Amino acid sequence: MQRLRVAVALSAVLLAGASAADAQRATERFIPLGQSPGVSGRLSTIATIVAVDAEQRRIQLAGPAGPISVTLRDTTSIWIDRHELGLVAAAGAFEDCQQGRVAEVKYADPDTRQVAEWIKLQERAAVP
Numbered sequence: 001m002q003r004l005r006v007a008v009a010l011s012a013v014l015l016a017g018a019s020a021a022d023a024q025r026a027t028e029r030f031i032p033l034g035q036s037p038g039v040s041g042r043l044s045t046i047a048t049i050v051a052v053d054a055e056q057r058r059i060q061l062a063g064p065a066g067p068i069s070v071t072l073r074d075t076t077s078i079w080i081d082r083h084e085l086g087l088v089a090a091a092g093a094f095e096d097c098q099q100g101r102v103a104e105v106k107y108a109d110p111d112t113r114q115v116a117e118w119i120k121l122q123e124r125a126a127v128p
Helices: 003-014 020-030
Strands: 044-053 059-063 068-081 102-107 114-122
Touching: 020 068, 044 068, 059 102, 068 102
Parallel strands: 068 114
Antiparallel strands: 044 059, 044 102, 059 068, 102 114
């Protein structure tokens, strides 16, 4: 019990020193697709993947304003949003970026919108 109290106290101290942006980055994978405060709809795009180029590590999305082509670097975080299944998010990989899948992409540079900082892929319950 004492160890738990120490761990909680240490966590509180560490989080108190973190900025709001750092805290969001640390918890981003657990936020459902389209619900990231200050990000979704402003610094990200939610669209369907229409093409995947594994050699170039690029995906093309059918965005609301037309096609969007985004590069995923080795440092791009990829998560599978499983909240509709009642499960926590899972770590993903480039191979999970499949045609027809809904994705939310946060851009490393919102002005150029060419490289993804992170991508969340929607996991839906199977329809019988």
